[in-house]
Amino acid sequence: MPDYGHPLRFGSFVTPTAASPQRPVELAVLSEELGYDLATFQDHPYQPSFLDTWTLMSYAAARTERIHLAGNVLNLPLRPPAVLAKSVASLDLLSGGRVALGLGAGGFWDAIEAYGGTRLSPGEAVDALAEALTIIRGVWDTSDRSVLAVDGAHHRVRGAKRGPAPAHGVPIWLGALKPRMLRLIGRAADGWLPSMPYLQPGDLERGMRVIDGAAREAGRDPAEVVRLLNIAPETRTDELVRLAVEDGVSTFIVMGDDEGGLRRFADVFGEVRDRVAEAREGSGVRERARVRGATALARRLPGIGYDDLPTELAERAVEPGDPAYARYTSSYLRGGAPGLVLRPRTVTEVQAAVAVAREHRELPLGILSAGHGISGRSLNRGGLVIDVGALDTVEVLDAETGRVRLGPGARWVDVARTLAPYGLAVSSGDYGGVGVGGLATAGGIGWFARSHGLTIDHLNAVELVLADGAVVRTSAEVQPDLFWAVRGAGANFGVATSFELTAARVGTIGFAQLAFDASDTATFLERWGREIESADRSVTGQVILGPRRGGRRVAQAMLVVDAGDPETVVEHLQPIAEIAPLLQQHVTLTTYDQVMGAFSNDAPQQGRGEPHTHSGLADHLTPELAAEIADLLDAGTSYFFSIRAVGGAVADVPSGATAYAGRSAAFSLSGFGTGPAYDVAWERLVPHLSGSYLSFETGTGPLWVERAFPAAHLARLRDLKRRYDPTGLFRDNFFIDPRTDAVEGPAA
Template identity: 55%
Template sequence: MPDYGHDLRFGSFITPQNRRPDAVTELALLSERAGLDLVTFQDHPYQPGFLDTWTLLSWVAARTERVHLAGNVLNLPLRNPAVLARSVASLDLLSGGRIELGLGAGAFWDAIEAMGGRRLTPGQSIEALGEAIDVIRGLWDAGERRLLRVDGAHHPVNGAKRGPAPAHDVPIWLGAYKPRMLRLVGAKADGWLPSLGYLQPEDIPAGNKVIDEAAGEAGRDPREIRRLLNLVGGDFEASGRGLLQGPPARWVEQLLPLALEDGVSTFILGSDDPRAIQTFAGEVAPALREAVAAGRAPSGTGAGTASVRARPARALSLRREGIDYDAVPASLAATAVEPGDRGYDDARSTYVWPGSPGLVLRPSTPGQVAEALTFARRQNVPLAVRSGGHGISGRSTNDGGIVIDVGAMNGVEVIDRERRLVRVGAGARWGEVAEALAPYGLAISSGDYGDVGVGGLATSGGQGFLGRSYGLTIDHVVGAEVVLADGRVVRADAGNHPDLFWALRGAGGDIGVVTSFDIEAAEVGDVVFAVLVHDASDLAPFLERWGTLVEGSPRRLTAFLSAFPGQAGGQVLAQTVAVWAGDDTDAAVTAIEPFLELAPVLRQQAQLAPYAAIVAPHRNRHSGGQAQLRSRSALVDHIDGAVSAAVAGMFAAGDVAMFQIRSVGGAVNDTAPDATAYAHRTQNFSLSAVAGESRRAEADLAWERLGVNAIYPNFESHGDEDLPARAFPPDTLRRLRQVKAAYDPHNVFRHNVFRNGFPVAPAADGEARRENDQ
């Protein structure tokens, strides 16, 4: 196979000499500035003239932002694989997914033995390397609950706890030359990493043949294995005609057949000369990329396509009907996740719902979102869009379909401090947003949990801890970048696509894929955060008094309540979380103290804290562990006698496991009902209840006794036919259907508001014309 179709990458191979540590670091920084993709360091722990390579990698990871890093190659006999697995995963998490793992079986055995390592024969060292790969991969598999056991002769592991998982699917590259090592590359590794100076001209095609045959025997596709090459001993100044001697054009001429005929896709320059690194990055890399693209054009081989097409036989059997995996756009292939991938368990489910999508696409730009959407429309499977995946509704995963995960688009930028204008990527989580805004003394009211994604909340409402003071999240969205169903990328604000802008604020998931929001933040630094726990066993009067007290409180106070059964029979506990939007502790205490009189207090605490601290991101792994719970919602003007009695009846009958009230009056209701698609602007409270699936029928019947006709879709876990009419008043729904007809006439986003269907249907042509004539 002359060309494996991988995208071209270029790197540097730097000597970790310790005479001038700053010079080594500067070469790494220069590599990043020059545009290289990868920085690598040799690893000889027994060499006293070298810096320790792992320490150096950690230091450089902290000093760089974009470039990937690797040992070239790490000396396995002196690095315990179980510890190395956790070291790699930890540094990968800390660096944002920029660590690769190059491994060597060992050489210079006298020096290794002098350092306390165990001398191995060549056969034993290869056997030990194979065991080490099993250990490393096993520990990275944090989704597997069983303890790791590897019955190895050299690296046994007996019941180790797995994890952490790296931030990305870390490849394992092996430095290999002899047939047995090459067969190990084909059987278990993700890349072959030799040095050109140790190879004869025929060694690369011969090595590829051994690797490809071993891959086939292991049930793998040879395209899974990247071919890398260290270029050591080259010279841009030399006038001779030897290999890699002469100007950049000669380098390109000599490297081109290695790419097109031998499948090498990563070229790593071994040099400590800053000028050579700059020349390699600035002249050789772009010219070689262009030449390879031209060489591939007649055969239709696209760079990057192998990342999705090249699958082990086991993984190929897990692919789903209705998805053309070979047609995944090249720009998305490298980060796509499908069943059988090591990262699939982390990508398949949401906080509440277990999912089994056939493909998860992870775009990082609006253009890539458009490509993902265009591809998805051609497939005969459901489509879901995910930002944070925390939503109760479960609409951001599916079974057998495609998920477009915008989590990589997670930037937070203060673009105008004077206007308090913030640009937030749809893939960010609100805890991260709060952390980023805290140094500016700004905050955005955004739910009550830091792991919630920006995209889902900022297109539906946003009932947050600052709600009574500042309104819903959507009330402060002043613009958005949106990818429409037909793939267009547009700006929506008061002056551009105003009808789309209206619909995005309350029903955005049904209209398009928002990639970023411009939001006016509030001047918020420290807040008073109070938690009170009451014995609310006499539940009905407690709830009624609680609601009256909230409505009469100053707008600076926003209170949420959670009620759940206590340990004693018939006992109900009620936890109030109250936030005073400011640092006036005296005023806050005056507002909060009346809540202490509602019922016997079991616990109380209050503190002055940064807003970012109370919505800190937890970064929990989503495993769909709450799918047996059903959630219902309602919006009510008051917690009156009828509402409180109905809720108390649900608890008495055991119909609900938990009940919550979020206060949404005050500033929320300052916005006109027709200003956004979230039109429920008279209600002071948002209710939700959680029931077990076994009590679904009883809970539904009890919930209907509330007699409410307004809901908040984010808290509805199951679709019902009348949900759109309850989520949107008649005039709002009519207008929303008009917008839907204009921007998503084919109902592409029909799965993106209510998990089990019943979306907002586009207005029919005749209906649209009648509406426009009025």
């Protein structure tokens, strides 16, 4: 039989004994410490001496960080497939993509029937398992917008809603011995998981042959099926090597609950891997992290070296034909269709991903941290995306000083919730679903802007991977020029892998939602600007305007008051509440994490189109600017226009201290519009603006970069770009061209 080239993996096979309920968890933790790739658990729900395997796996997932988990194998007759699919997806999401689904058709029918299951004949059990596979994969397939309906003889769903999708492509491994089950594996499963003690001489070879034949008949590459094997701990190294290179077994799972046996078996990992690698080199077998089917391969794009990826990236890479690809076709507002998504989990893997980007220099490159983003530049069409969502650490380093470390893949709502028990907060935009990475390198205009400044004003250090793959930690003391650039133009200089910040001490706050009659829009805006600028620094907020309804325009305002005393909150809000007739008001005392949580959506991203927004910074809402905004709204060219308060603590930082230059501005303006008419209308605002905030801008090309950075800033940024990224690898998020003769669009 062939060696299918799968990477070698090693697992443990743990008994879920209820007599010592912590023991199986401890063995899973030990397996991880010893370098095992997989911890598996028996599943016999009818055994009074056994824990429930799914509950045990969930507990083990919380106690481990790296190791993958699976039932060996889960009893399908006592686990409805649609519910099982949801359980698997849930645990996979909670564990960061560490679940595999080992599944069995049944067998102990007296016990199954005693527990409420239905006794099936061998043929019926195979049919039931095939139906279950259809249902499970259907639940996971959230790219299909239709309801799920499967009318099987044994398992049915009628109009079921799909989702959630797992965090990664969960493999389905089947435990089987008989030919009909083996043929099902070849047609529809991802792996074969037999146990060596139950195999007779020749069974393994015959099973491989049946699976391979069924796979070919179904139009599959037999290598799409991983071959796993439960083995005794005393299995010799020579036998493991033979099973790998002659029979195609790539995952060896040692049976038994003896700690000493686990340790002894772990001692042979290195030797087995070395000898198998040597044998493969001699026979010309190339290791393949994943094997995709013909349908998935047909969706690959030319010019991308899919088969040349490093193993550590290939295992989690997402291609257009993969189930997980739907996640990358939508951002918050914008659609996408990347050719390849790399999902590194460590700084070393980020370096490898950047190396892949260098090898594909001609393709667009997006860096995705997490969640929400107006422009959607983290995605692209036909290019590469580096998704750093797995780097989602939120760590309090020193609660007394407020020093924290954040990963780029964390969301700001998660940061707020983690810091809240310490009485800490970081001003971080106004939407909790935003990822740390994009905002912390652009500026960060949030609910505490006037009281605590921008997010970048709290940065102490940033670790990032540069275009040449070097990892640097930059701060005011170490490579200060780079630290200057990262605070406002970070997307041009590398992939940030961690941020160290000083959080502010924040307790109870006031949060107000006010609705004004803003029919006299220009007058309303003048008064709004005047009162916000003169308000106490503890007050920050925004006002949102849209089209008139029935002749009246309503302005929706949201404000945070960084104070916990109700009388103080009301006192600071009163002058603002009097600028126009109030139609509705709601003021409450709350906490920052609650505010961020209220403006956060955990639902899958649904953006499909091309958002059209422009952004500007204004020192004041002058009568002339207010009149132009009113005209723009009355003309119907913008359907959503937001004015956020800046000023205050933001202006305390000198303009030249960071790449973000708009320190004189008291307001940040952004509007959504459609068509050329909106662009023309926006241009009438530009003479009244002092800059632009790129996070809310979808315009591309040098014009928009020049509006965001004054000439001196831009000259310095180009000089730094020549030093740190001379070829312009990072060019698809407001490209700062290192050449002085900058031309429209990204460099070729």
